[in-house]
Amino acid sequence: MATQETVESKYVYDFAEGNKDLKDLLGGKGANLAEMTNLGLPVPPGFTITTEACQAYLSTGREPDGLAGQIEAHLESLERQMGRRLGDPDDPLLVSVRSGAKFSMPGMMETVLNVGLNDRSVIGLSTQAGGNDRFAWDSYRRLIQMFGKTVCEVPGEEFEHALDDAKHAKGTRNDLDLDADDLRGLVDAYKKIFAKHTGREFPQEPREQLDLAIRAVFESWNAERAILYRRQERIPADLGTAVNVVSMVFGNLGPDSGTGVAFTRDPGSGAQGIYGDYLANAQGEDVVAGIRNTVPLQELEQLDKNSYDELLGIMARLEEHYKDLCDIEFTIERGKLWMLQTRVGKRTAAAAFVIAGQLVDEGLIDLDEALHRVNGAQLAQLMFPRFQLDHDFQPVARGIGASPGAASGKVVFTSARAVELAAEGESVILVRRETNPDDLTGMIAAKGILTSRGGKTSHAAVVARGMGKTCVSGADELEVNVPAKRFTVGGHTVGEGDVVSIDGTTGKVYLGEVPVMPSEVVQYFEGSLDPAHIDNPLVRAVHRIMTHADAARRLRVRTNADTGADAARARRFGAEGIGLCRTEHMFLGDRRELVERLILAAGEREREDALAALLPLQRADFVEIFREMDGLPVTVRLIDPPLHEFLPPLEQLAVNVAVAQERGEDVAKEEALLSAVRRMHEENPMLGLRGVRLGLVIPGLFAMQVRAIAEAAVAVTRDGGTACPEIMVPLVGAVQELETVRAEAEKIIAEVVGDSGVEVLIGTMIEVPRAALTAGQIAEAAEFFSFGTNDLTQMAWGFSRDDVEGAFFWRYLELGIFGISPFESIDADGVGRLVRIAAEEGRAARPGLKLGVCGEHGGDPDSVHFFHAVGLDYVSCSPFRVPVARLEAGRAAISTTGSDSR
Numbered sequence: 001m002a003t004q005e006t007v008e009s010k011y012v013y014d015f016a017e018g019n020k021d022l023k024d025l026l027g028g029k030g031a032n033l034a035e036m037t038n039l040g041l042p043v044p045p046g047f048t049i050t051t052e053a054c055q056a057y058l059s060t061g062r063e064p065d066g067l068a069g070q071i072e073a074h075l076e077s078l079e080r081q082m083g084r085r086l087g088d089p090d091d092p093l094l095v096s097v098r099s100g101a102k103f104s105m106p107g108m109m110e111t112v113l114n115v116g117l118n119d120r121s122v123i124g125l126s127t128q129a130g131g132n133d134r135f136a137w138d139s140y141r142r143l144i145q146m147f148g149k150t151v152c153e154v155p156g157e158e159f160e161h162a163l164d165d166a167k168h169a170k171g172t173r174n175d176l177d178l179d180a181d182d183l184r185g186l187v188d189a190y191k192k193i194f195a196k197h198t199g200r201e202f203p204q205e206p207r208e209q210l211d212l213a214i215r216a217v218f219e220s221w222n223a224e225r226a227i228l229y230r231r232q233e234r235i236p237a238d239l240g241t242a243v244n245v246v247s248m249v250f251g252n253l254g255p256d257s258g259t260g261v262a263f264t265r266d267p268g269s270g271a272q273g274i275y276g277d278y279l280a281n282a283q284g285e286d287v288v289a290g291i292r293n294t295v296p297l298q299e300l301e302q303l304d305k306n307s308y309d310e311l312l313g314i315m316a317r318l319e320e321h322y323k324d325l326c327d328i329e330f331t332i333e334r335g336k337l338w339m340l341q342t343r344v345g346k347r348t349a350a351a352a353f354v355i356a357g358q359l360v361d362e363g364l365i366d367l368d369e370a371l372h373r374v375n376g377a378q379l380a381q382l383m384f385p386r387f388q389l390d391h392d393f394q395p396v397a398r399g400i401g402a403s404p405g406a407a408s409g410k411v412v413f414t415s416a417r418a419v420e421l422a423a424e425g426e427s428v429i430l431v432r433r434e435t436n437p438d439d440l441t442g443m444i445a446a447k448g449i450l451t452s453r454g455g456k457t458s459h460a461a462v463v464a465r466g467m468g469k470t471c472v473s474g475a476d477e478l479e480v481n482v483p484a485k486r487f488t489v490g491g492h493t494v495g496e497g498d499v500v501s502i503d504g505t506t507g508k509v510y511l512g513e514v515p516v517m518p519s520e521v522v523q524y525f526e527g528s529l530d531p532a533h534i535d536n537p538l539v540r541a542v543h544r545i546m547t548h549a550d551a552a553r554r555l556r557v558r559t560n561a562d563t564g565a566d567a568a569r570a571r572r573f574g575a576e577g578i579g580l581c582r583t584e585h586m587f588l589g590d591r592r593e594l595v596e597r598l599i600l601a602a603g604e605r606e607r608e609d610a611l612a613a614l615l616p617l618q619r620a621d622f623v624e625i626f627r628e629m630d631g632l633p634v635t636v637r638l639i640d641p642p643l644h645e646f647l648p649p650l651e652q653l654a655v656n657v658a659v660a661q662e663r664g665e666d667v668a669k670e671e672a673l674l675s676a677v678r679r680m681h682e683e684n685p686m687l688g689l690r691g692v693r694l695g696l697v698i699p700g701l702f703a704m705q706v707r708a709i710a711e712a713a714v715a716v717t718r719d720g721g722t723a724c725p726e727i728m729v730p731l732v733g734a735v736q737e738l739e740t741v742r743a744e745a746e747k748i749i750a751e752v753v754g755d756s757g758v759e760v761l762i763g764t765m766i767e768v769p770r771a772a773l774t775a776g777q778i779a780e781a782a783e784f785f786s787f788g789t790n791d792l793t794q795m796a797w798g799f800s801r802d803d804v805e806g807a808f809f810w811r812y813l814e815l816g817i818f819g820i821s822p823f824e825s826i827d828a829d830g831v832g833r834l835v836r837i838a839a840e841e842g843r844a845a846r847p848g849l850k851l852g853v854c855g856e857h858g859g860d861p862d863s864v865h866f867f868h869a870v871g872l873d874y875v876s877c878s879p880f881r882v883p884v885a886r887l888e889a890g891r892a893a894i895s896t897t898g899s900d901s902r
Helices: 002-008 023-038 051-060 067-082 121-128 133-152 156-170 180-198 206-220 224-233 284-289 297-303 305-322 349-361 367-372 376-382 415-423 437-445 459-467 520-525 537-552 564-572 583-587 589-599 604-628 650-662 668-680 692-697 701-718 735-753 769-773 775-781 789-797 801-807 809-815 831-845 861-870 879-893
Strands: 012-014 046-049 095-101 111-115 241-247 258-265 272-280 326-333 336-344 400-403 406-412 428-432 448-451 470-473 479-481 486-489 492-495 499-503 508-511 556-560 578-582 633-637 724-729 761-766 784-787 850-853 874-877
Touching: 012 023, 012 067, 023 046, 023 051, 023 095, 023 241, 023 336, 046 067, 051 206, 051 241, 067 206, 067 241, 095 206, 111 133, 111 206, 121 133, 133 156, 133 180, 133 206, 156 180, 206 241, 224 437, 224 459, 258 297, 258 305, 258 349, 272 297, 297 305, 305 326, 305 336, 349 367, 349 376, 349 537, 367 537, 367 879, 376 537, 376 861, 376 879, 400 459, 406 415, 406 448, 415 428, 415 437, 428 437, 428 499, 437 459, 448 459, 448 499, 459 470, 470 499, 520 537, 537 879, 556 564, 556 879, 564 604, 564 879, 578 583, 578 874, 589 604, 604 633, 604 701, 650 668, 692 701, 692 735, 701 724, 701 735, 724 735, 724 784, 735 761, 735 775, 761 769, 761 775, 769 775, 769 789, 769 831, 775 784, 775 831, 784 831, 789 801, 789 831, 831 850, 831 861, 861 874, 861 879, 874 879
Parallel strands: 406 428, 428 448, 448 470, 556 578, 556 874, 578 633, 633 724, 724 761, 761 784, 784 850, 850 874
Antiparallel strands: 012 046, 046 241, 095 111, 095 241, 258 272, 258 326, 326 336, 400 470, 406 499, 479 486, 486 492, 499 508
8 A cells, every 4th residue: 555655646757767658647748758768869857747746736726745855856866967956056957847748739838948047047057158148148038038928927028029129229130139238138128027017026046936837837737728729629628737847958059059840751741851940049949939930951961960960860760669750859059969859740631641651651550550540530621622723823922831721711910800700700811920829719710820930840830730720831921010910922911801812732822712622532532533543642542541441340331411412422422321311301492382381281182282292202302312322221211390491480471461461451361371370380399390290290291201212212123223211200209109100101111112122121210318218119110220419419418409509509618518519529428328228228129220320420530439339330421521430430440459649
């Protein structure tokens, strides 16, 4: 028991004690720093404070017992290792304090560099650096700026304004032109800003700086932007962040020093090569913040060939070790290379597929692992359109294609305006000099992001890639004036509300809206591109992985389709049948009047006339669909509309009658209609006379549809085709309802089918909670179940779907009550439990019962995994989502192997 207590109370780990498999405890950054240390790579010494310490701090509001002592012990060990003491006025040890959660959250939490500097040790740092006063005072101003903003919530723009003032006074736009005296004055200005906003002097005690910085990193886990990012990326809220305390190495010591970010492959396209950014005489935050434009990593070869060659060797070693694209941060201090971070790199959807295929070819992973490393959300991104540039569209600027895609929209210059216009249904492009973590809300709202500064590793680029947003960064021809809400380029002035188009692949920027064309991935799925004869690595990779997914999956994938055209497209996309054909959609438009006549029929004759008129129309609909789905199952849901969709609006009808009466017009017919509509009016039509209830109340309605289905199936069969109809009775809550409908349907089917060989299954939609709870009884009268998870979610939660999503879901998401809308991804604990109960009890009563799902969840990646685990036979979704469901069904089948693809 004592040993267990010791393990549980260990909150601090030296880098040499960890490894890459301890991400839950040490966070991604700490685990990978430990892994690189153990590989013998040049990592500055340091230690990691665990996520458990963060969780304890956030739950109690204070540091857990024992943490302070463990930090002190590891700090003393670090001081002995480095031969320097934190804050020593003559030879100071400085450290960085960095966040590091299990999953990468770029820019969302806090970092403080140069901790340990004060008015005395800044002189010692200068001596330590060979009398480099400029370096020492530059490091000190950076500490005050980062510490003030991060730890004490001093407005960051005040420090930026002071820096701009100093450069203006110097007559320069480059902070490298500021000398030691300029920076010493800037430190004084920063101190005054700090004191004005905090009511105290900048702390001079190094250990106080360290402790406050650690707490600030803990607290940044619950910062608004971090919460928003976790919600966007579906990262659990209870993980907490680790804190890494690392001895400082300096890239801002002069031209022989610098900092950079490298990728072992292109995170935009997946192509192999040398990709990254380097910035001489800078600290790491300068690169990701986009404050100065970087140079391509290849230029490091001319600047420092020894460090360049060593870096390439380390990159190759890390990629082989991690068996994946690696994202690397490094610093060069006077010709000495230091590795500050590595992680499995974020990549675009295209790069994810291409890299997975490359790694299979190189023998580093197998096809199962390749399938695990991509996902349906990425595949959906690849199916978005791209710009069609065969017209006379000339770019006005070109930056770095940081995150692919084609995006057009109205220009906005602030996140608040982006959110405001997006809420009004507008497409917007967020334009900034550079983004920072506070811009996250605007980045989420925007269709695309355009910056005049930064590179492929800037904040804008990394976050946009993670979210699948189109991004062009470093378009330095743009003169962006945020206060004036405009930018200028090439003699053009673009103001807020003007439309621009950005290409995240080429980095080109266009004025106005550029037309789009289908992606090559969509063309492949539709059969117009043959992967065996196309020189496109992305299409080949998609084909290869999709082929493996289809071979691996157990779940079949059908489509929701109401027309022959939809059915044909879905079949080209790989659909294996129709899981939901909604017959009420066939009664809209010109046919609405016939349905209205049927519902409002005053007697049997009127009703029969209306049904007789509808029968041939219905039959023709089904013939078209059965022909397109030749040989594949087609599940036809009998009519299931809320009545109000087919009746004149009560309020408008009443107004029309009153106006006509005032004019003295003959309104006998309209009054009769008004009386009928009032009689049938429902306060809550979604829970009223619809589905099976409508079929039982209006004699002949379901019978007409069953006859149309059976006659269409026979006609297609006699023409040489194969029709496989499945009749689905909607909204059943009691087995007696289904038995009544089934008895009538079987008589009609027997009469129509005869010896044609057509087989017709009869089943039901499980969308009422009572049906799920009495599934054992209902299965005795049903040959299949199809879960209508839209209505099942609506009724289980007591939500009116048409009302609640706009009314209060935003607040539920904001409060964390929902991680995601239950209409978007299945509520596994509640609605999912109903599905599981119905599946188990239904099959217990009828072994071999066919089970499927036809709600919106059928195309949601996370929901597909749930339906696989529950044991359903198929999912059904919109035609465009069929490839996504196929891919996720394959991933679900091999989900017991591989790593998290987040």
